[in-house]
Amino acid sequence: MTEAFEVSGAELDSSSAKSSENSVEPDAFLLRELQVFNWGPFGGFHRAEFDPRGSAIVGPTGSGKTTLIDALMTLIVHQPKYNLASTGGHESDRDLMSYIRGVAGAGNEAGGNEHVARRGKTTTGLCATFAAAREALHVAVLFWINSSSTAAADRKEVWLIARTAQAVGSPLNEWLATHKEAGEKGLRQVANEQENLRTFKTRKACQAELRRFFDVGENAFALLNRAAGLKQLNSIDEIFRRLVLDDQAKFDDAARVAAEFDSLADIHAELERARQQQKSLQPIATEQQKYAVLQAQRQQAQRLEQLLPRWFAQQKAALWAQREHELEQALVTVQREIQQLRQQQAERQAKERLAYKQFQQLGGANIELVQKQLDSLTAQRRRCQTDVQQYQQLCHALALDEALNQAVFDANLRQVEAMQADRTGKLRAAEQQWFELGGKRVPLQSRHQELKQEIAAVEARPDSNIPHPFQQFRAALARQLEVDATELPYLAELVEVKADQTDWRGAVERAIGGHRLRLLVPARHLRVALRWVNDRNNRLHVRLLEAEPDAGEARFMEDGFTRKLNFKRHALIQPAKAFLAGIDLHCVADSAALQQVDHGLTRQGTMSGKRGRFDKHDQHALDQGWLTGFDNRDQLRSLRAEFEGCSNELATLDQAVAGKKAEVDTLRKESSFLERFAQWEFDNIDLPTIESAMREVQAELAALSAPDSDLDRQRQRWQQLEAEVEGLGKQIGAQESARGEVNADLKRAKTARAEAVQLGGSALDAESSELVNDHRAKAATVTLDSVDTLERQEIGAIRTELGRLQDRLDDKGKTLVRLMGLAQKVDTGALAEVGTELDDVPKYLERLALLTQEALPEKQQRFQTYLNQSSDQGVTQLLTAVSNEVSVIEERIEELNQTLRRVEFQPGRYLRLQPRKVVHDGLKKLQSAQRHLRAAALKDDGGEAQYAALRNVVELLRDASERRRTVGALALLDPRYRLEFSVALMRREDDYVIETRTGSQGGSGGEKEIIASYILTASLSYALCPSGATRPLFGTVVLDEAFSKSSQAVAGRIVAALREFGLHPLFVTPNKEMRLLRDHTHSAIVVHRLDQQSSLASMSWERLEAEARARVRATPSTEAR
Known part of the structure; x- marks a missing residue:
């Protein structure tokens, strides 16, 4: 290498x-x-x-x-x-x-x-x-x-x-x-x-x-x-929450609980629907009971209506029988009295004839003749006095002489004939003038009413100057096209002359002319509109314009009247502008300029056409008949002015008609007086001649009837006997009249009794008699004089009651129909196919009985069971699981602390992990909701309070599951966020807390490294050790660049800690x-x-x-x- x-x-x-x-x-x-x-x-x-x-x-x-x-x-x-x-x-x-x-x-x-x-x-x-x-x-x-x-x-x-x-x-x-x-x-x-x-x-x-x-x-x-x-470690919380502790958050469980609650909510909604259905049906049962009571009352009233005529007929038969007996007794008495009076009368008549004969023999015949003559003159004077009074009233009315002599009477007749000819001519002339004035008033009154209606119609349309008939036409067309009337504007409604161009208003109105009443119809409706207009008598000059809303931009003349217009915001304003551009005119200052311009317009309303043609339409004043504008002020001003003029003219004409009518009435009255006067004869009013004759006859009668004479005494005796005979005759007549009345009454009584017997029929049974007697318990006693009145009153009252009951039944029937309709809207399942007639009420009552006795108890039981056994337990289990997981974390950390205690962190010191519970506001709210849930579960209200409380808890859980990254949601459903973690440096001899840290910040690099190493060692032990075990199955841990800042002694303690934890x-x-x-x-x-x-x-x-x-x-x- x-x-x-x-x-x-x-x-x-x-x-x-x-x-x-x-x-x-x-x-x-x-x-x-x-x-x-x-x-x-x-x-x-x-x-x-x-x-x-x-x-x-x-x-x-x-x-x-x-x-x-x-x-x-x-x-x-x-x-x-x-x-x-x-x-x-x-x-x-x-x-x-x-x-x-x-x-x-x-x-x-x-x-x-x-x-x-x-x-x-x-x-x-x-x-x-x-x-x-x-x-x-x-x-x-x-x-x-x-x-x-x-x-x-x-x-x-x-x-x-x-x-x-x-x-x-x-x-x-x-x-x-x-x-x-x-x-x-x-x-x-x-x-x-x-x-x-x-x-x-x-x-x-x-x-x-x-x-x-x-x-x-x-x-x-x-x-x-x-x-x-x-x-x-910057944050022990972050290490434990993100890396050490497994994600045991219950967000999915909360969502599942919420979903289960949704099922419960569906069950509750179903229960609530059933309750609403029952609630909607209960008024039907109540109203049906009232309806049945009213039906029973009506049935009883109908029975009484049938029984009372029979009962009253039977009462009448008994009363007429009694009356018939009384009349028979009265008839016997009257006949006896008549016989006695006739006998007395015969005796007096014999004496009266003898006295009269003696009176005649003493000269009584002449007195009778004179007396008759006096009676005739007295009657003639009374008639003459009446005629004289009327004659003199006519003379007074006609300004004639009232003297009662032949010469004055003849003069008055001649004067009346002359007056008749004159009054007849005047009357005919006055009547003709009256008729002519009345003929003028009729169209004026009609126009006055039309103006009043037009003003009301225009006031109802404040956004238009269009006359009312054209508004009615548009409304009818809009209904035919099934559109709003505002979608069919008149051209005049879409424009108004600008405020600074008002002196051109009249000229612009004339320039647009009849097109102002051209109705813009959207192209999609034109075919239907034309057919409708063509097939009817519109009684108007109808002008239509096919309008395309997307018409292109209009090009106006630079000096055209269109430049003096404001345009309304409307879907059809572009086709309106395009139309106006087609009839635009050049606005010139005067007639001289107009002569030089084709298609021009002056401020005074004169227009030019092609090749020297000029027009000025002065049928109306320039300031009249304005139709343009976005409101109705101009039309209202014009109509009100015309209405005021028409009202003044109508008032003047009414005054003239009234005056002429009074004149005609006076002339007719005078003509009537003249006609009556011409019918008089002087003999009818010759009162002086009649009075003179009466005085002569009275003198003659006085001479014949001198008092204390034999003739006068015989006359008095005869007149006394005559008066007695006449008195007995009157008594006999009275008794005969009484007998006739008694006979008539008796006949009527027999007829009435027979009719009553026929109407009454057989006697009422006990039940019917009891019903009538109960009904009449407080009624007045029946007499022959009152029976018909009582019958009418009581039967009328029964019929009135029947009408009232029928009205109430009708109202109840309507109420039942309405309630059935409401119930049908609530219960769209079982009642969907059921009718809402009164015959269908039993089906609704059957549905109510089914809900009350079976469906509702079943749904209530299902709801209660699901509430208690499912959703409530689901919430409880979920929250208990979170709490249990927190307890498990605390227990396992306590086990780690037992191991940390065995490891030296520093001489005489050890580290201790300290989990501390965190109570977030959301958790407090949830715990409060849980307590409310436990309290609500004890209420005996069918689970409603428990359901509402549970819904509150579930909504908190649902909200947390949907916002699972928020601090509040984590504090509710993630056990890791129910705790916050720190590490404490403990003194071994007395377990005194020397200091507490939330991370390894502070101190030297070596101190940071050793604290981080200890915490990570405990954390790894927690994470790698299976639940319930004391040592991990996966034993290898990696320490990259280990002990880069640690001494050998510190490194030894770290390794010892690892070994202690089985790592x-x-x-x-x-x-x-x-x-x-x-x-x-x-x-x-x-x-x-x-x-x-x-x-x-x-x-x-x-x-x-x-x-x-x-x-x-x-x-x-x-x-x-």
């Missing part, structure tokens, strides 16, 4: 090597051999043998010592970190492909590939042999690349594990030869033939089997990898640390590098010592290095 490995004879005293067989567990598997083929700088096949009593890999810096350790880590670690000794055990600066290719210097970015030892097709093999007292385990991998690629995707691999009785032989050579001859298939065939050989396609599968064999967790070998070159160190160190290793190893693997190639040799310290002595004898002047 060019670079000699030199030691002095003094340094290689064989007596200093200590045996360590007794410190190694006989069942522990130790690394006995490592074989590499084409691995990094080790080209070809190399084999390193390790003494079970202790070995070290030594060699100069850069010789390839760590490369051998990286080969071992490649075999046992899932994601190995390479060359950690040079990086302090934290980051890897090499990769697998660099080792396979033999790249000299990882990370070389040179453009060439001179530093690559194996550039083309290549194969790499690694094999580690671990041996115990009676068994050996070989772990190997073959990598091959069939091209010059350096991409990991082009790398192929096969992993092997073999178990043998002894750690002998070189299986890697055999496997390489088999692979070379038969490839991967050949290896698998050999594995099939050998019982103790297995092949694996992936590193993951192989190392899973390796971990199973050594009964370690996933972190164990990763920690071994990191510990190989770790010189200090077998493999030291990797430069030549300068060789003195320290002699006390703790029996052999060395010497690594040497020449140029880009490395080689190794396994030697005992005795052989190394002999070679050293020989070297010293051969070159006595050579200084030991």
Whole structure:
């Protein structure tokens, strides 16, 4: 070797090597051999043998010592970190492909590939042999690349594990030869033939089997990898959480518990649906009971309606029978009285005739004649007085003389005839004028109403000046096209004259003209719109414009009126602009300029066409009829002005009509007076002549009827007897009338009784009588005078009650139908096909009974069972498992502390690992939720409180499982984060805590190294020791660049600690640390590098010592290095 490995004879005293067989567990598997083929700088096949009593890999810096350790880590670690000794055990600066290719210097970015030892097709093999007292385990991998690629995707691999009785032989050579001859298939065939050989396609599968064999967790070998070159610990928490403690996080279990709760939630939702279904059906049962009560009441009322007419008829029959008897008795009495009065009358009549005869004989005939004449004149005077009163009223009304003589009367008649001719002409003229005024009012009133309606319609559309009929037309078309009316704008609605161009407003309105009422219709709707417009009488001038929303940009004249417009934001504004561009006009200052421009427009509204044609449409004022604009202010202003004018005109016309009507009424009244006056005759009003005749007759009668004469006394006697006869006749007449009335009453009574008997029919049965009597318990007593009234009232009341009951039944029926509809919406399964008529109510009640008696109890029981037995237990088991795992960690660390106590850290001092529980806010919240859950489980509410509490717990777990990288989630479900770790330096004599550290920071390099070594030793023991065991099965640990900063005494304590924990160190160190290793190893693997190639040799310290002595004898002047 060019670079000699030199030691002095003094340094290689064989007596200093200590045996360590007794410190190694006989069942522990130790690394006995490592074989590499084409691995990094080790080209070809190399084999390193390790003494079970202790070995070290030594060699100069850069010789390839760590490369051998990286080969071992490649075999046992899932994601190995390479060359950690040079990086302090934290980051890897090499990769697998660099080792396979033999790249000299990882990370070389040179453009060439001179530093690559194996550039083309290549194969790499690694094999580690671990041996115990009676068994050996070989772990190997073959990598091959069939091209010059350096991409990991082009790398192929096969992993092997073999178990043998002894750690002998070189299986890697055999496997390489088999692979070379038969490839991967050949290896698998050999594995099939050998019982103790297995092949694996992936590193993951192989190392899973390796971990199973050594009964370690996933972190164990990763920690071994990191510990190989770790010189200090920044955080004990990080080491324990990420590398020492296995990942026992329950995130997946929490997700499973959450999923189980989702099943419970489904069950609860199903239960809640059933409850909602029951809740929706219960009102139906309640309303159905009310409906049945109302039906019974209605049935009773209907029965009473049938019974009461019969009952009242029977009551009437009895009452009329009684009345008939009374009338028969009254008739007998009346007839007797009539007979007596007739007898008296006959006697008085005989006396009266005798007295009258005597009166006549004394001169009474003349008095009677004069008296008759006086009576006639008296009646004639009364009629004449009435006529005179009316005559004089007419004369007063007509301003005529009221005197009662023939001459005045004749003069008045002649004057009336003249007045009649004059009044007739005036009346006809006044009526004609009245009719003409009324004819003018009708259209004016109609226009007034139209304006009022238009103003209301325009106010309802504040964003448009379009007249109401056109708005109605658009609304109808929009309904036909099934679009919103705003999608069919009129052209006038899309533009407005700019505020600084208002003096051009009237001219622009005229320029656009009738096109303002052109309706823009999207092209996709035009065919339907045209057919609809064509097939109906629209009663308007309809203008349509096919509008394409994606019409191109319009080009306006630089001086056109379109430049004076603002355009509304609308989907059809581009086609509107394009249309306006087509009718644009040049705006000129005056008529002189207009004469020189075709298609021009003045501010006053005059327009020019081609070749000297000019137009000015002055049918309306320039400031009237404006339609453009984004609001309705102009139209409202115009309509209100017209409405005000129309209102004023209508008021004036109403006043004129009223005046003319009053004139017509007066003339008609006067004409009526004149017609009546012309019908009078003077004899009808000659009151003086009649009064004169009456005075003469009265004088004659007085002379004939002188008092105290025989004639006067005889007259008085005769008149007295005449009066008595007349009185008896009146009495007889009265009695006969009474008899007739009694006969009529009797006849009516008999007829009424017969009718009542017929209506009443047979007597009511006991049940019916009881029903009627109960109904009439508080009613008035029936009499003949009140029976009909009571019957009408009571039957009317029953019918009113029937109507009220029917209304209530109808309302209840509607309520039941509505409730059935609601229930059907809630229960979309069983009731989906059931109707919602009143006949369907029993089916809903059956469904309610089924839910109440069977479905709900069953679902409640299922929910309660699942709640108690599944989800609750799942949560409890999950959280208990986390807590138990924390306890296991604490117990195992306590076991480590027992071992650490037996190892001296410093004289009289030892180290103690101190796990301390961490209670995160999220954990507090979870624990609070757990307590609430336990309390809720005791409530007797069908599990609802427990379910709600459990849901709260599960939501916390679900949230943690979904956000598993957050501190709060880790504190809940990862036992490693329930604890924080530190190390305490303890005084042995009294277990006093001298200091506590969370890492190896602070102090000298040696102090950092020894603290890191002790903590890593305990950590490795924890990670490599199977659960329940006191010693690990995998006994070899690697210490790369061990004791680089430690004294020999400290190194001895570290090695003692390793041995105490049952670990077998493999030291990797430069030549300068060789003195320290002699006390703790029996052999060395010497690594040497020449140029880009490395080689190794396994030697005992005795052989190394002999070679050293020989070297010293051969070159006595050579200084030991």
